[in-house]
Structure formats: structure tokens, C-alpha cells
Amino acid sequence: MNETLNRPPAKWREDFPVEWERDNLLTRREFTKFLIAASGVAAAGNGLIALQRSRPRLADFPRLDVAAEAEIPVGGVKLFRYPAENNPAILIRLGEERYVAYMQACTHLACPVTFSAKHGRIECPCHHGVFEAETGAVVSGPPPRPLPKIRLAVENGRVFAEGIEGV
């Protein structure tokens, strides 16, 4: 034991000196208290998210003139905002008389989805979520829910948005 103490310090200790006296060691007790404080922050974060839930919802969706029929070719899309300016939406013309529209935010992490005319489906470029173009149902990937569908009405050659299903 004494021989160990009397030995000269190893060469690497000279190159990488550790000044233990000036080092701020973290005790188990301090670490535990830090974790408890972090636990409070996490609970507060969950509280903030829960508060978002109680924000007033748009009970009555407005009627919005989205596009003229002639504006969109079959297989074409038009992006618009519905029901508010910060809610991107996508209108897709699937056939001569077939239109569908969805909220554009992916139900996974809210990346904007795009319509792939080649595959006839809606795709999210962020995490490769795929939705059915006809119904908005999830085909594959991480999205947990279908895309919210926007109710449409076609009158006098114009397409109107009239509400959102499943909200």
C-alpha cells in the first residue's frame, strides 16, 4: 500500500492533470434534487400542452371558395388555407367530378403532405408516411391517424370548403 503511494505519478497524469481539489463534484443528493427540479419542469410542460387543448375550437367552419373547377386539371392540386390562415390544406382533383381535400399537416409531426399523382396517394416527405388519396386513411409509415378531411361542395363550377370531418 505504501509503495503505491510513494511511487512517482504516472506519465499520463503529468500530461492530463486533474485538479481534484478545484473540481466541483456532484453528489448523489444534489443530482437527485436536480432530477426532481427537472421533473417539475416536465410536469409544467405537460400542463402547457394540456392548456392548448382547452383553446377555443372553431365550432362553425366557414364556407370558403377554394377554386374554380377549370383551375385544376385531373390529378392536379391546389393548396389553400382552411379554416384559418395558419391551417394549410390541400385540394386534389382525382377525377372529372371527384374532388377531395385534407388538412395538409401530417398527423405524425405536422410536416406538410403532398399528393403523388404517379402513385395516386398522399405522402409525407419527412418520415415517409403514406395516406390513401380517396379517404385520407393511413397506408403506411408512422402517422397514427388519418388526415382530417375537408367537406367540399361543387356549385356553379366552383369548389367550396364547408367544414372538417373528424375534428
Place this chain on the structure above:
Amino acid sequence: MKESFTSEANRRRAAAQNRILYSVLALFFVQIGVFFYAWEDALGGHYDRALPFFLLSAACFAANLLFLKRLRALDAPGTEENH
């Protein structure tokens, strides 16, 4: 000094501290998981589980506060563990 450090009471106190630390850590991990689930839901525009998640997280925090109380009791003079 050496005798005091290795005494049975101090060993028990150290063990109690460890148990508290591991419990707090486990609850904190649960909270992190719950927070990210709630965050993912919120990003997708869904808040159905936000309130239950908040209640669960708050319960974990309350349990952690109880552990903090226990930790302080370990340090208080005159407690059984501190003898």
C-alpha cells in the same frame, strides 16, 4: 472518522439515498416518455390524451416531491438514519 463512515447507520443511509435516486430517476424517465407522447399528439393536432398525460406527469412530480421530503429527512439531525 473511518469508523463513522463505515458504520451500519451510514451504510443504511447511503442505501436509502440510492433507492431514492433510482426511484426519482425512474419517475423522471416516465415523465420524459409521457411528455414526448403528448408533444407528438399536439403536433398532430390531437389533444385527447393531453389531460391524462398531464395528470400522470403531475402525479410523478408529486411522488418526486415526497422523495425530496424523505431525502431531507435523511439529512435532518436526530433522525434514525443519521445516528
